[in-house]
Amino acid sequence: MPLAYIGLGSNLAEPLKQLRCALDAIAEIPGTRLLRCSSFYRSAPVGPDGQPDYVNAVAELETALPPLQLLDRLQAIENAQGRERTVRWGARTLDLDILLFGRQQLDEPRLQIPHPHMGSRNFVLLPLAELEPQLQLPSGESIQALLQQCPQNRLEKI
Numbered sequence: 001m002p003l004a005y006i007g008l009g010s011n012l013a014e015p016l017k018q019l020r021c022a023l024d025a026i027a028e029i030p031g032t033r034l035l036r037c038s039s040f041y042r043s044a045p046v047g048p049d050g051q052p053d054y055v056n057a058v059a060e061l062e063t064a065l066p067p068l069q070l071l072d073r074l075q076a077i078e079n080a081q082g083r084e085r086t087v088r089w090g091a092r093t094l095d096l097d098i099l100l101f102g103r104q105q106l107d108e109p110r111l112q113i114p115h116p117h118m119g120s121r122n123f124v125l126l127p128l129a130e131l132e133p134q135l136q137l138p139s140g141e142s143i144q145a146l147l148q149q150c151p152q153n154r155l156e157k158i
């Protein structure tokens, strides 16, 4: 079964609790096994300012579900935890993004894999590198190289 990497983010309604609840819910997704989760990181918000710091992490899972079914399950968890899709790039209770899905590349209206912004977000790359330092994207780019060249947004391990 392919390994999928999920980016978790929250900056509303007790982010640490949001991430812990999300991990418990991810562990219950049928046909899926939660293998590992990175440390939690506090990060300065990228995008519109004036919102609270985020707590970010990356989870590694193996799944028998196809990508779009995994996405459905993740969006159900976001909705269950009160995700309000109001302002684009605004503050949110929980964000669950599929970053990588095996070596698959996908470009659907609902889902792009690898995640289109992951290469420029240290709050994704650092926890991902913590789990898999030698990871390579399907394009052949290495996580380490992407980390070197991505904006050094404020980020600290909790």
Ligand SMILES: CC1(C)Nc2nc(N)[nH]c(=O)c2N=C1O
Pocket: 008, 009, 010, 043, 044, 045, 046, 047, 048, 054, 056, 089, 090, 095, 123
């Ligand atoms: C609004 C935007 C782009 N900024 C973020 N900024 C940080 N630090 N962490 C996130 O998870 C995050 N998610 C987003 O969607």
